[in-house]
Amino acid sequence: MIAVPSPHKRILALAVIAAGLAASAALAQPPAPAQAPAAAPATQPTEFAICSACHESKAGASPSLGPNLFGVGGRKAGSVDDYDYSPAMKAYGATWTADTLQAFLLDPNKAVPGNKMDYSGASPDSAKAVADYLMTLK
Numbered sequence: 236m237i238a239v240p241s242p243h244k245r246i247l248a249l250a251v252i253a254a255g256l257a258a259s260a261a262l263a264q265p266p267a268p269a270q271a272p273a274a275a276p277a278t279q280p281t282e283f284a285i286c287s288a289c290h291e292s293k294a295g296a297s298p299s300l301g302p303n304l305f306g307v308g309g310r311k312a313g314s315v316d317d318y319d320y321s322p323a324m325k326a327y328g329a330t331w332t333a334d335t336l337q338a339f340l341l342d343p344n345k346a347v348p349g350n351k352m353d354y355s356g357a358s359p360d361s362a363k364a365v366a367d368y369l370m371t372l373k
């Protein structure tokens with residue numbers, strides 16, 4: 236018998252390797268933009284890791300450096316009782332919606348001049364993703 240693998244077997248082996256590479260490349264792709272059904276659990280946007288340095292986002296958690304963001308959607312800005320807001324945030328007067336949150340996260344100092352959140356702002360895409368995510372925290 237001949238010990239050298241037949242050309243057929245080598246081609247087959249290459250094909251198997253190529254298929255494996257293609258499959259792992261497909262797995263490495265970022266997830267498709269979220270067009271998730273309403274009931275699907277919200278995925279935390281990457282940018283939210285920065286927010287978490289200063290904000291809790293679980294029900295009932297005490298404020299950290301910033302107010303707890305759980306339930307922020309639909310609540311009046313500067314209205315959590317156990318948090319000491321800046322006069323600017325208390326005077327802002329808006330209700331947090333996907334739109335007001337997006338504007339605030341895009342440029343906090345422009346949206347609420349004089350507020351004390353030390354965050355310079357997100358890219359438009361991140362601001363929208365985080366605003367949409369915040370609206371699901373309830």
Ligand code: HEC
Pocket residue numbers: 282283285286287288289290300301302304307311312313314315319320321322323324325331336340349350351352353354357365369
């Ligand atoms: C360096 C700390 C810090 C970071 C980072 C930070 N925040 Fe804040 N955030 C604060 C502080 C402090 C306040 C209170 C501002 C005030 O009273 O003027 C605040 C206020 C807010 C408010 C208003 C809440 C309310 O109850 O009215 C929202 C919404 C908010 N932050 C969202 C975010 C999001 C989303 C991110 C991430 C993209 C983020 N923050 C990043 C510190 C931070």
